[in-house]
Amino acid sequence: AQKVTQAQTEISVVEKEDVTLDCVYETRDTTYYLFWYKQPPSGELVFLIRRNSFDEQNEISGRYSWNFQKSTSSFNFTITASQVVDSAVYFCALTPLGGSYNTDKLIFGTGTRLQVFP
Amino acid sequence: DSGVTQTPKHLITATGQRVTLRCSPRSGDLSVYWYQQSLDQGLQFLIQYYNGEERAKGNILERFSAQQFPDLHSELNLSSLELGDSALYFCASSVASGQGRQFFGPGTRLTVL
Numbered sequence: 070a071q072k073v074t075q076a077q078t079e080i081s082v083v084e085k086e087d088v089t090l091d092c093v094y095e096t097r098d099t100t101y102y103l104f105w106y107k108q109p110p111s112g113e114l115v116f117l118i119r120r121n122s123f124d125e126q127n128e129i130s131g132r133y134s135w136n137f138q139k140s141t142s143s144f145n146f147t148i149t150a151s152q153v154v155d156s157a158v159y160f161c162a163l164t165p166l167g168g169s170y171n172t173d174k175l176i177f178g179t180g181t182r183l184q185v186f187p
Numbered sequence: 188d189s190g191v192t193q194t195p196k197h198l199i200t201a202t203g204q205r206v207t208l209r210c211s212p213r214s215g216d217l218s219v220y221w222y223q224q225s226l227d228q229g230l231q232f233l234i235q236y237y238n239g240e241e242r243a244k245g246n247i248l249e250r251f252s253a254q255q256f257p258d259l260h261s262e263l264n265l266s267s268l269e270l271g272d273s274a275l276y277f278c279a280s281s282v283a284s285g286q287g288r289q290f291f292g293p294g295t296r297l298t299v300l
Contacts, residue, residue: 106291113189114277114291160230172243173284174220177230 071096073163075178082151083186090146090181092161098122102164103137103144104175109157117159120144151185158182190214191292193278199298205266208295212259212280218242219261220281220289221253225274236261237284268299 072095082088094103105117118128120137128135132149148155162175190213200206212219221233232245236255247253250268255261265272275296279289 112275112296113293116288116290119288172235173281173289174232174235174243174245175222175230175279175289176232179229 071098071163071165071176073161073176073178075159075161075181077181078179079182079184081184081186084152085150086185087147087149088151088183088185090148090159090161090183092144092146092178094142094144094161094163096163096165098165100166102166102173104162104164105135105144105146106160106162106177107157108160108180114160117146148183151183153185153187156183156185189290189292191278191280191290193276193292193295195295196293197296197298199300200268201300202268202270204268204299205264206268206297208263208265208276208278208297210261210263210278210280210292212261212278213290216280216282216290217259218281218284218289219255219259220279221247221261221263222277222279223274224277224294225271227271228274230277233263235284242284265297270299273297273299 074093101122103120107115134147136145158180160180161178164173192211194209217238220235224230233247235242253263275294277294278292281289
């Protein structure tokens with residue numbers, strides 16, 4: 070089965086706190102991509118990061134960092150020193166690319182709503 | 188701005204009606220994807236076209252159909268609309284299938300009354 074689980078439905082923090090959004094995925098494929106998207110209140114989907122299954126290096130981009138661990142099938146996202154503008158719904162997604170698949174459709178988790186209060 | 192355009196932005200219609208959602212991919216992108224975001228089902232993949240041909244189908248109802256035209260724009264047709272079809276419909280595009288990076292349009296919000 071191909072599945073993405075975001076167990077945290079909603080998280081509330083106060084500005085400047087660090088926050089980690091959890092993502093656990095399931096796939097039998099050895100080749101796949103993992104993504105994080107942000108959906109602000111305006112509704113559009115904003116791409117944040119793509120990671121392929123062969124690259125387990127953690128990544129940092131400004132206040133954002135991602136921890137990919139194949140051993141636990143997790144791809145967690147941390148926002149350091151959160152800001153009010155970070156308030157949004159965050160989606161983790163999986164694209165399996167193995168076997169007979171001829172599509173790179175995105176399989177999304179249910180999203181985590183992050184509210185950052187001033 | 189992702190470069191993907193969708194029209195209309197909002198659509199309000201009645202049950203039993205038919206609507207067409209339109210998507211123009213980024214210049215040079217051959218692959219177009221449609222996704223539905225609803226409160227019940229979350230964000231789910233509907234269908235993918237690549238260079239005019241259907242590449243993959245997801246949880247797309249039989250009342251829904253799509254096509255990709257020679258100029259690569261795509262249309263999603265929804266017929267015999269039901270209240271449960273109310274959702275945000277996203278189009279995304281990518282250079283080719285298997286590249287992994289999809290660029291999303293702003294979405295069309297469909298309300299069925």
